[in-house]
Amino acid sequence: xxxxxxxxxxxxxxxxxxxxxxxxxxxxxxxxxxxxxxxxxxxxxxxxxxxxxxxxxxxxxxxxxxxxxxxxxxxxxxxxxxxxxxxxxxxxxxxxxxxxxxxxxxxxxxxxxxxxxxxxxxxxxxxxxxxxxxxxxxxxxxxxxxxxxxxxxxxxxxxxxxxxxxxxxxxxxxxxxxxxxxxxxxxxxxxxxxxxxxxxxxxxxxxxxxxxxxxxxxxxxxxxxxxxxxxxxxxxxxxxxxxxxxxxxxxxxxxxxxxxxxxxxxxxxxxxxxxxxxxxxxxxxxxxxxxxxxxxxxxxxxxxxxxxxxxxxxxxxx
Amino acid sequence: xxxxxxxxxxxxxxxxxxxxxxxxxxxxxxxxxxxxxxxxxxxxxxxxxxxxxxxxxxxxxxxxxxxxxxxxxxxxxxxxxxxxxxxxxxxxxxxxxxxxxxxxxxxxxxxxxxxxxxxxxxxxxxxxxxxxxxxxxxxxxxxxxxxxxxxxxxxxxxxxxxxxxxxxxxxxxxxxxxxxxxxxxxxxxxxxxxxxxxxxxxxxxxxxxxxxxxxxxxxxxxxxxxxxxxxxxxxxxxxxxxxxxxxxxxxxxxxxxxxxxxxxxxxxxxxxxxxxxxxxxxxxxxxxxxxxxxxxxxxxxxxxxxxxxxxxxxxxxx
Numbered sequence: 001x002x003x004x005x006x007x008x009x010x011x012x013x014x015x016x017x018x019x020x021x022x023x024x025x026x027x028x029x030x031x032x033x034x035x036x037x038x039x040x041x042x043x044x045x046x047x048x049x050x051x052x053x054x055x056x057x058x059x060x061x062x063x064x065x066x067x068x069x070x071x072x073x074x075x076x077x078x079x080x081x082x083x084x085x086x087x088x089x090x091x092x093x094x095x096x097x098x099x100x101x102x103x104x105x106x107x108x109x110x111x112x113x114x115x116x117x118x119x120x121x122x123x124x125x126x127x128x129x130x131x132x133x134x135x136x137x138x139x140x141x142x143x144x145x146x147x148x149x150x151x152x153x154x155x156x157x158x159x160x161x162x163x164x165x166x167x168x169x170x171x172x173x174x175x176x177x178x179x180x181x182x183x184x185x186x187x188x189x190x191x192x193x194x195x196x197x198x199x200x201x202x203x204x205x206x207x208x209x210x211x212x213x214x215x216x217x218x219x220x221x222x223x224x225x226x227x228x229x230x231x232x233x234x235x236x237x238x239x240x241x242x243x244x245x246x247x248x249x250x251x252x253x254x255x256x257x258x259x260x261x262x263x264x265x266x267x268x269x270x271x272x273x274x275x276x277x278x279x280x281x282x283x284x285x286x287x288x289x290x291x292x293x294x295x296x297x298x299x300x301x302x303x304x305x306x307x308x309x310x311x312x313x314x315x316x317x318x
Numbered sequence: 319x320x321x322x323x324x325x326x327x328x329x330x331x332x333x334x335x336x337x338x339x340x341x342x343x344x345x346x347x348x349x350x351x352x353x354x355x356x357x358x359x360x361x362x363x364x365x366x367x368x369x370x371x372x373x374x375x376x377x378x379x380x381x382x383x384x385x386x387x388x389x390x391x392x393x394x395x396x397x398x399x400x401x402x403x404x405x406x407x408x409x410x411x412x413x414x415x416x417x418x419x420x421x422x423x424x425x426x427x428x429x430x431x432x433x434x435x436x437x438x439x440x441x442x443x444x445x446x447x448x449x450x451x452x453x454x455x456x457x458x459x460x461x462x463x464x465x466x467x468x469x470x471x472x473x474x475x476x477x478x479x480x481x482x483x484x485x486x487x488x489x490x491x492x493x494x495x496x497x498x499x500x501x502x503x504x505x506x507x508x509x510x511x512x513x514x515x516x517x518x519x520x521x522x523x524x525x526x527x528x529x530x531x532x533x534x535x536x537x538x539x540x541x542x543x544x545x546x547x548x549x550x551x552x553x554x555x556x557x558x559x560x561x562x563x564x565x566x567x568x569x570x571x572x573x574x575x576x577x578x579x580x581x582x583x584x585x586x587x588x589x590x591x592x593x594x595x596x597x598x599x600x601x602x603x604x605x606x607x608x609x610x611x612x613x614x615x616x617x618x619x620x621x622x623x624x625x626x627x628x629x630x631x632x633x634x635x636x
Contacts, residue, residue: 023393024392024393025393026393026395026396026399062392063403065388065391065392066384066385066387066388066392067384068388069384069387069388069391069392070383070384070386070387070388073383073387074342074380074383074384074387075341075342075343075344077344077407078344080410081344081407081410081411084406084407084409084410084411085381085403085404085406085407086403086406087406087410087433088402088403088404088405088406088407088409088433089395089399089402089403089406091402091406091433092398092399092402092405092433092435092516092527093399093402095433095435095493096435096518096525096526096527099493099524099525100524100525103523103524104523104524110493110494110496112432112433112494112497113432113433114430114431114432114433115405115406115409115410115413115430115431115432115433117410117413117414175413175417175428176428176430178428178504178506179430179501179504179506182500182501182504183497183500183501186496186497186500188496188497198410200414205421205422206417206418206421206422207414207417207418208414209410209414
C-alpha cells in the first residue's frame, strides 16, 4: 500500500484532551491524550505530516478558577497570560503523549510545542460584543459583584447561571509564522496555536496581549492555509455534521460544496457556540484554496483522511 | 565598528523577570521584562545570536499557591505540569517583551518560545535527597499535615519556616534537541528550557514527567554546549562573583581558570543555593569545550559580552 504524503492540520476538540464532566486532573488528561495520540500516531505511520491545534476551554477555566480562589494572596493573571499557561500545560502533556505513541510504534518522528500568538485586529467588531464564555458559572448576585469589582462582562447562560464573556475576534496571522513553517518543513509533529493562540494586537508596531479568546477552529483554518495543508481535519465528539439537528428530520451530511455550507450556515442550521465555527473554519480554509476540510470524530480520524468518514467540505461538489 | 557574530546562551535570573519581593502581578513582570529585553535587544543589535533560558522559582511558586487555595475545587497538577505552565507564562511575556524591544530598534529579528523537556536520569542520586525548595513557606504543623496527606517532603529553612523540597537531578539532554537547533540556526531569538526545562525520565522508551526541578543554570550550560555557543552568559543580581563572600576579606573575581573555579567550589566558597550552581554551570560548559562563561549583572550584559564586566571563566587563565 502506498499513501501519498499528506500534510494535515488537526484541530482537537475538548473531548480529545479530557473527558467531559471529569475532574480535570492530570491523570484524566493523560488517559484521554493517550487515546488521542494513538489515533494521531496512526496517521503519522501512514505518512501524514501533522500540525496539531487544540481547544483549552476547560483547562483555562480551571486556571481562572484557581486564580479566583487565591486572588487575595496571588494577583490573578489577565486572560492572555492564562491562555499562554494553558498552552504550556496542554502542549506539554500532548507532546509527551504523542512522543510515547510514536515510540511505541517504532517511529522516529517526534513532537514539539511552539508557543503561539495570533494577531487580531484591535478594531474587530467582536471587541464591542463579547460572546465567548470563560471560567466558572455564578449565581446572579456574585456575577454582579465581580462585574462591579473587575469591569468584566457577564451574560446569562441557558442553565440560568451567569458566566464571564470575552470578545472572540477573528484570527489574522501568526507572530511565530517563520519558525512555525521551519519546524513543520523539518517533518516534526508540531503542536501550535493551542486554545486558538494567545490573541495580540499590534499597537504602534508593538505587540500587546488582549483579554479575548480566538476560536480554535478558525485559528486552525488560518494555520492550515499558512502551511498549505492538504487537509484541515476538525476532530470532535460527533461522527458527522447534521442538518435539522435535534429534529425528526435530522440528516447527517457526508459531502458539501463550500457554497452549500455557506447557505446552510447563513440559514442558521449550525449552532453558534458549537458546529457553527467549525463549519466557518472549513469554509475559510477551502475558500482560501485549501483542497478539503473534514469534520469527524476522533476514532474515525484515519478513515476521515483516507476514506469516507465524517463530513467533507470541498470547493465544488463535483 | 565590526563585531564578529557570536552565539550566546543567556540564563536570566529571577530579578530579570520580576522584582524581588513584589506581588508577582503581570504588570510587574511586564515592567521587569521590558528592562531586561532592552539589554537583550542591545546584544542582538550588536550581532549576537541569543538563546535565552530563565528561572521560574517565584512564578511556579505562585502557581503552586493558587493550586493549593483551589485544591478542594480543582485538582492540583503535579510539578512537571506546573513547570510547563510557567514556561508558557514567562515564555509568552518574555517573547512579547523581546519582540517589542527589537521592533523599537528597527530590527527584523523576532523571538519565539519552544516548550522544552529535559531528560534526567531516573537513578540520579538527587532523587534520594530532595533539596530544592518549591512553593510557599509553612509553620511546622501545617507542613506536617500536608506531608502526611500528600507524601511531599518538607525541610526547615533558615527563616525557621518549612517548605516543600523536591529533587534537583542533573540535566542530561533535551527532548526537543532537533527543533531547537533548527530555530536557532534560522537566526531567531529562542526562549527555551525555562525553569530548567520540564524534567522527564525515559521509562521503557517512553517519556514520563517527574516531580523535580532542574537547576536553570545547569540546564543553560547543557543548552550552550548543544548549540556550540561562544558564550554562556549567566545574568544575576550581582556584578561579580566574590570569594570570602560576607567576610571582611571579600574579593570580587574578574577571571578564573576552570581548575581554580573547581577548587574554590570544592572548598565551599560558593553557597549551594545561589552562586554554587552558577559556578558549576560555567565549569560544565567550559569543560565541555565552551570558550567562555561569564557571570554578570543584567545591566552589564553588553559589557560582559564585549568588554570586561562580570566574572569570566575560561579553560586556562592564559
